[in-house]
Amino acid sequence: MFLLTPVLAAVACILIVWLFKNAGRSIERRKGEPTGRTEARPWMDEDFKDSTDLCQVEEDADESQESEENVEHIAFSHTRYPEKEMVKRSQEFYELLNKRRSIRFISNEQIPMEVIDNVIRAAGTAPSGAHTEPWTFVVVKDPDTKRKIREIIEEEEEINYLKRMGHRWVTDLKKLRTNWIKEYLDTAPVLILIFKQVHGFAANGQRKVHYYSEISVSIACGILLAALQIAKIVLKELAFITFLIL
Amino acid sequence: MFLLTPVLAAVACILIVWLFKNAGRSIERRKGEPTGRTEARPWMDEDFKDSTDLCQVEEDADESQESEENVEHIAFSHTRYPEKEMVKRSQEFYELLNKRRSIRFISNEQIPMEVIDNVIRAAGTAPSGAHTEPWTFVVVKDPDTKRKIREIIEEEEEINYLKRMGHRWVTDLKKLRTNWIKEYLDTAPVLILIFKQVHGFAANGQRKVHYYSEISVSIACGILLAALQIAKIVLKELAFITFLIL
Numbered sequence: 001m002f003l004l005t006p007v008l009a010a011v012a013c014i015l016i017v018w019l020f021k022n023a024g025r026s027i028e029r030r031k032g033e034p035t036g037r038t039e040a041r042p043w044m045d046e047d048f049k050d051s052t053d054l055c056q057v058e059e060d061a062d063e064s065q066e067s068e069e070n071v072e073h074i075a076f077s078h079t080r081y082p083e084k085e086m087v088k089r090s091q092e093f094y095e096l097l098n099k100r101r102s103i104r105f106i107s108n109e110q111i112p113m114e115v116i117d118n119v120i121r122a123a124g125t126a127p128s129g130a131h132t133e134p135w136t137f138v139v140v141k142d143p144d145t146k147r148k149i150r151e152i153i154e155e156e157e158e159i160n161y162l163k164r165m166g167h168r169w170v171t172d173l174k175k176l177r178t179n180w181i182k183e184y185l186d187t188a189p190v191l192i193l194i195f196k197q198v199h200g201f202a203a204n205g206q207r208k209v210h211y212y213s214e215i216s217v218s219i220a221c222g223i224l225l226a227a228l229q230i231a232k233i234v235l236k237e238l239a240f241i242t243f244l245i246l
Numbered sequence: 247m248f249l250l251t252p253v254l255a256a257v258a259c260i261l262i263v264w265l266f267k268n269a270g271r272s273i274e275r276r277k278g279e280p281t282g283r284t285e286a287r288p289w290m291d292e293d294f295k296d297s298t299d300l301c302q303v304e305e306d307a308d309e310s311q312e313s314e315e316n317v318e319h320i321a322f323s324h325t326r327y328p329e330k331e332m333v334k335r336s337q338e339f340y341e342l343l344n345k346r347r348s349i350r351f352i353s354n355e356q357i358p359m360e361v362i363d364n365v366i367r368a369a370g371t372a373p374s375g376a377h378t379e380p381w382t383f384v385v386v387k388d389p390d391t392k393r394k395i396r397e398i399i400e401e402e403e404e405i406n407y408l409k410r411m412g413h414r415w416v417t418d419l420k421k422l423r424t425n426w427i428k429e430y431l432d433t434a435p436v437l438i439l440i441f442k443q444v445h446g447f448a449a450n451g452q453r454k455v456h457y458y459s460e461i462s463v464s465i466a467c468g469i470l471l472a473a474l475q476i477a478k479i480v481l482k483e484l485a486f487i488t489f490l491i492l
Binding site for chain 2: 076078079080081083086087089090091093094097098100101102103109111112114115118119121122125126127129130131168169172173176208209211212214215216217218219220221222223224225226227230231232233234237239
């Protein structure tokens with residue numbers, strides 16, 4: 001049992017800012033608002049916006065009352081562990097997390113959907129700017145959809161390696177022996193696509209700014225990685241900043 | 247024991263891109279390179295850069311061989327849990343994480359430094375763009391330093407509320423009943439400051455680009471939050487994007 005070949009199951013986490021306008025339809029959505037509604041803009045503009053919230057002065061309608069009544073308030077309760085227990089638990093967590101690796105060879109063994117649901121739920125507990133929860137998690141299991149995703153990603157990555165990112169980036173990556181071929185996107189039983197919602201919509205249909213959305217989504221990804229490691233699910237995380245096909 | 251008032255200990259996590267050039271000296275550094283060496287530039291330029299790595303073509307010297315020999319390679323081993331155990335563990339992790347809250351009233355009870363070390367170590371296991379590990383964690387316990395940090399943050403936050411961020415932001419935050427007074431920065435026994443390293447330095451002293459540094463640091467923050475919750479340490483996380491005093 002302990003000598004079994006390692007990679008038993010896999011999840012690829014992809015951080016995509018904007019997926020092309022209509023492709024989301026064929027993919028099962030697990031949480032959040034449809035990204036298909038979002039207004040397409042040159043990606044650099046959007047990415048820039050995320051980092052420049054400090055300058056943003058949008059004087060749109062007041063939406064602070066939006067869905068206030070739907071929020072369930074849960075009283076906070078807390079029991080502190082004895083110091084020894086604190087130390088023990090933090091030590092064990094570190095040791096477990098320290099075993100996580102970014103694996104590029106992934107087995108096709110299935111994972112119970114309940115586990116996938118739980119890790120995404122855990123990720124959704126992340127804090128976010130102004131509590132906007134600006135993330136959408138999409139779980140893909142269908143082989144054809146996985147294949148299409150792989151094709152899109154490989155196409156974009158090839159451009160990254162060959163021209164977009166430049167000599168320096170390619171050189172820096174050399175020691176990691178990576179390239180644009182992502183076979184594991186076909187092999188893995190489950191892909192989790194993670195979308196950053198640059199903005200959402202209020203109940204009245206108006207745009208609602210999501211502050212610090214990239215930071216918030218990335219924090220949620222950190223918790224997702226921890227949750228996967230807790231369940232000892234092997235994964236290949238993959239950061240994709242941008243996809244924009246108008 | 248179960249009825250004890252909640253907030254027993256606290257950690258404030260502050261994500262700061264660039265701290266002013268010299269102030270870092272009085273603060274104990276726990277990991278990473280001195281930020282003091284970094285070249286100061288208008289923050290927007292730097293933030294923008296982080297989101298536009300795709301366009302970046304720096305043709306500086308090749309540094310791919312840098313410190314290759316110092317890297318310890320550890321063979322990957324993996325044992326898969328039975329499905330039932332996977333489900334159970336992921337469920338328990340979700341339930342525990344779901345109890346995390348962003349607390350604004352913090353007790354001054356001490357936390358063993360070993361626990362702080364462990365949670366930062368856990369955060370440091372996060373994946374990062376091209377494995378650059380672009381983070382610096384700074385632990386602050388000294389009351390005078392905490393006071394200075396509080397003063398700086400409150401001053402900046404007051405500007406945020408009164409003019410920098412605009413009407414929309416202030417309106418969006420209203421329902422959270424927050425303001426620029428951060429008393430807990432004095433009260434909390436420990437502050438963890440988290441710095442994003444936009445770039446580092448190679449062994450030969452040359453600048454080394456850190457790809458996707460903001461995403462990488464935020465993922466590490468997600469793991470840090472999980473680790474703190476595992477040890478049941480109550481915290482107030484606080485995202486600060488920018489500090490730049492030339």
